[in-house]
Amino acid sequence: MISVWLLVLGNFIFGVFRFSKIWVDDKSALAATMFAVVSPTIMETIHVFGQLPTIAGIGFLLHASTETYKWIKHDKTFYLISALSLFAVTVAAHHVTTIFGMVFFVAPVVLTALMDRCGIEKVELKYNPVKTFISEIWKFRFKLAFFGCAVIFLLIFVMFPYWYWSKTDPITQVPIPHGSRDSFINVKSSGIVFFIIPWGIVLSLLPYLFGRLLSGKNFFMGMSFSLLVILGTGGTTPIPKMLLGENAFNILTLDRFTFWASIMAIPFVGQFSVSLFSGDYSELLSKRTGRILQKVFFILITIYLIAQTIFIVNLNQFRPLQPAQIDIDPITRFLERDEHYKWRFLTLGFGDQVAWLSANTNAKSIDGNYHSARRVPELTSRAIERLENSKFNGVEGLGSLQQFLTVPEKYHLKYIFSNDKFYDPLLHYAGWHRVQRLENGIMVWEKQDVKGLPPRLPQKIIPLYQRIMWGVLPLSCLIIAIIINLYLRLWLFRIKGKENDPSYISTIPHAKIKSKPSFIHLILLLMIPPIMFVWATKDIFFKQAQSHPEKTVMWYYDALDLKRFNEAHSYFDPEYGLDFDQYILEISVSDGMLSSYAKLNSITTEILEQNENAAKILATTRWVTPLQKYEHKDIHLLKKKNNKWYLRPQEFDISIPPDQFISQPTVRYFKQGKRRVSTDKTPHDDVVDRPELFIHHARVVKKDSLISVVGEIQNTDNLPAHITITAEILDSLGRVVTRYNAKFGVQHKLLPKEKTGFKIEFEELAWREDGKHKPGILNPKEFNPFFFEEEKLTCRIFAKAVAENTDIYKYGNLQNYSVVKKENKFCVEGSIVNTGVDEITIPELIVSYYDKDCNIEWVDYHFIAQAVRPQREAPFSHPLTESYHVQTIYKINDDNLYVNGLQQATFLKGRSMEPCVGNYMEHKNKKIKLDLNSFVGIPSLY
């Protein structure tokens, strides 16, 4: 792999040298080549983004451009053949580079070559009038037309299977947001990554570059350069969108334009550096500042270059963009073991390593790297890159992930390899359970009761000729290009004696630089890098966080979000005596959704009271968690001391549990699986019977225009059960309209005789057949509800259970709860007490509403933000749903209730279940029941 990189880089550097010689003299071309090695854009592309095809493509394009120039200039067929062979390789390496390269690189080179042709015919090198230039173009028209057609032919032919596939199976992916399309002023991080870093020190040379490029023979290149610079600014101005059109703007990533512009600038950077160290600029600097300051100037520029290089190369250390390297062997062994490869898997938190894992296993994943190639509607209709990093795509990404986790059987998805505990609560509450932690630290999650992939999967038949083309042409182009450019050239020059033919000499005459060196350019070169540095880092070093109480609060939450606890602690008033060790200790024992699984989305502050030295601020923070969005309000008290505002530390729970050492008698379960160690199928004797369930009642209801199915289900067996409840809605003709599983609104694990309410909320796209649904309008909401077209609906419920042995924690209890009235709304308030030995990381309250006959009417669920440690409490408050908001559409009768595949009515055998036995709370002639579901983030087992 390293050798491939070295070859590609070597080809690129050589390409820069040859390309530079079109525009500048040999010495400048050499300087440009040296600069290319440390060019910020190249370093970023290699060390941060790792884009091998891009570098390979641009390398070959530079060579091809040079050969094109020579062909037009000297009109020698060999150069045409050479250029076309290199274009073919460019297409094979990176087709987008060829498409845009023709416009931005080759077109100006062709026009410049034609200008040079006009100049060479005359004794003096001076620019011809327009008429002569146009006549030159006219003379060359057939050859140019042939050249254009040849390149287009190569572009189509070499990549023909790709174009054919794109045409017959068009891309339906909705645009995926990308930082290069942001406004770099509003989104500073995008500006740094996609503008400041790739330009680097060259940004300070832009006035010089525009001056050089927009004059003389460089004019056409200058126009191209200017266009690229503008397009590379992304959404900072409306110009790129106007130029590209909405569609192209939303599909393309615009950082490529900055990349190409900075490549285009390299020859002139080389020219400037020669002038700076030994030419006009050197003389000017020496004259204006003296020799000593001149040397100081050189030292500073060198320091800038070195600092820039070190920073970019090590950017991944300062701000890791990828997780640490994962050893994939334990994962591939797991997949190979016991036929686990017969199901699909998904990875979470793997970064780009998901591709490496996929390449090393035959097992199939539902996720992938190449966004344009995917066909799954749940992905193509959402603006997310990959499922595996959905947390970075906010509610959009998590919403898409949730659909896969809720109905995994649709894609035969059974295993998830998680490298990020952020997703743990989502996996648990969507009905997944932990299987084991592999030797590499990856946690394996499993969904019970998912069928394996069918033995034969649908396969697109690619015609044989296309398969041959795809396998043979790209490499053949490379081999042919090597033969032509190395061996044939050698034969021509050495053996055929062409080395004295001036048309084959690579020296290109250049026009002298007419413009005078400007001292302003030097000042900009000195000043702009530190200004850029200050702008980029002002939020770190120059933020003056404590100059205002609201700013203090905002920077405090920012520090908390990024886990910069030292900084967060520095905002506390020392008067309160909270030292850093105590603070960190308090943080470490505070767990829960907001402490451990949330990302800060936004924060607003409001001054409630303020005088000269004290302030009371209401901070409203909005958090994105894997389960839901949170809005949290906190009141902060601040004091001003020595012109800085300090926060009063928030109170920490100082209650002490009564017991130092707790013992908890419990029942634990273990499922043997295959008792004989064998690769054979699981024998009948080792299959545990499905636990029996009973659906007490269920109905289809409507609330706020959304249709849901609610009901109550009980585990009537003596085995603990993992349950999956599916509701199927049918129209008046008995056709299935939609089908979905219960997600958060149910306890997925029930102990013997345990009851739970359940709610199934239907989401869009879950059961649309492939190819029959077009992705709809981008919906930024996490929950994408399914809208029913008719009201005459019936429903079937399918409940199935498998024996469960893990992740069952029932030691959370509800304390002192009652219905209270708050701001004209009724709420149920109380607290959760943990009498077990594990911390309940994220408790969930399931609130079931019944009529006076104990028939279920509605089910709510509510996640509590705070964790509950053993023998401690956490408060909760949940607003009640008033019954008039809920309308019953259809009561589901026993014939439409299926348990473990059988109609419930057939196996009940006259068994009846007593209603209304349980702990109910009365409220307005209705009954309410609360159940607690617990997620233990770090169980003692793992």
Add this chain to the structure above:
Amino acid sequence: MILKPDNLKIICKNEIQAGESLEIELSSNKIHEDLLIVYTQMSGSYVFPVESKKIITDTFLTRKSGKLNIRLLAGPHLLDTQEINILPNMGTGKIESYIGPKSILTTTNEPSMLVAIPADEFDNPVTEGTISDFSYIRPNYSKELHQIRMEKLTNHHTFFAQTKTGKTLAGVQCDNGFSDEKYVDEEAGWPLQISLETLPQDLQADGKHYVEIKTKKITDKLGNNVKDGTIVTFSISDKKQINQYSSVTINGVAKIDFKYPTVNKKYEVIAFCGNVKSNSMSLTFISEINDFDIKYDQVNMNLVIGPVTGTLNQFVPDGSEFKIGVSQASKKKIEITSPAQDGMIEVDLKELFLDKKPTIISVKYAGKTTLRQIFIK
């Protein structure tokens, strides 16, 4: 053109045992070169040329029990056909057996079925009517033996749950064939009733400790303890608030640790398991907090409350929440909650942005309210 040979017949036995070699003799010595013999079974047809008057069939053709059809062909002409019955041998080896459901309830006399398919060495089910011995050891350690005849290629026996919980072990034997040991769990049925153990009364309402509440043994109608891990929910409520605790049964008993309240309480305790609920028990708590002081430090604008102690003259538990009300004329009452530490509560009134006028402070804890008037300067 192939002429039909005259009067060529197949002579052989009508019945053979599986795996036995079959001797076939033709009625004439005139063996035509186009003569073919075709064997047809369920697995397919096999065609062989006839080379002599006596034909010994390969034993692979006679392994599978059932009908073996033999046809003698001369080109397109069917000369003769015979049907042989291949009989299975005696049962041998491992008997394929299944049992299910694998758990049955004692209270509803639920059935389970043991199915066995004894077979010979060629995997042929033994002859219809062959007797197999179905043996059981029941949870009460009694042994049973049932002789079951082979019917329609299987033997099956339905047995019913008895009254005692435990494992029923089963095995099958037929001739020289034996099955693996099978088992069925006979489990307790639904709980019949729940009773609570007597509860202590007049406990100290310190908001810290836990009191154990447990059930007596929960059994089904046959006296079997409900299965370990059965959930039991406890409701501990007064007229205003409810407490809901859950636990699981171990040896039929479920217990919880209920946290003491901080105020006087009289609770009603009920337990639920399955579809039954227990008797109701009362549980009372008494709060005894000694009188405490409220001091005001005018210089630092600091309220110091305490020391607050309980019956044992011990500090109230750290973290006990005191509700402090601050009232000033023509201003909305401010209510804050402050935790006690080492029996003391401190409140910084500077943070409340109060006016400089008389102020009423009320401190409420464990049902006790103490008032004090101060003057903010």
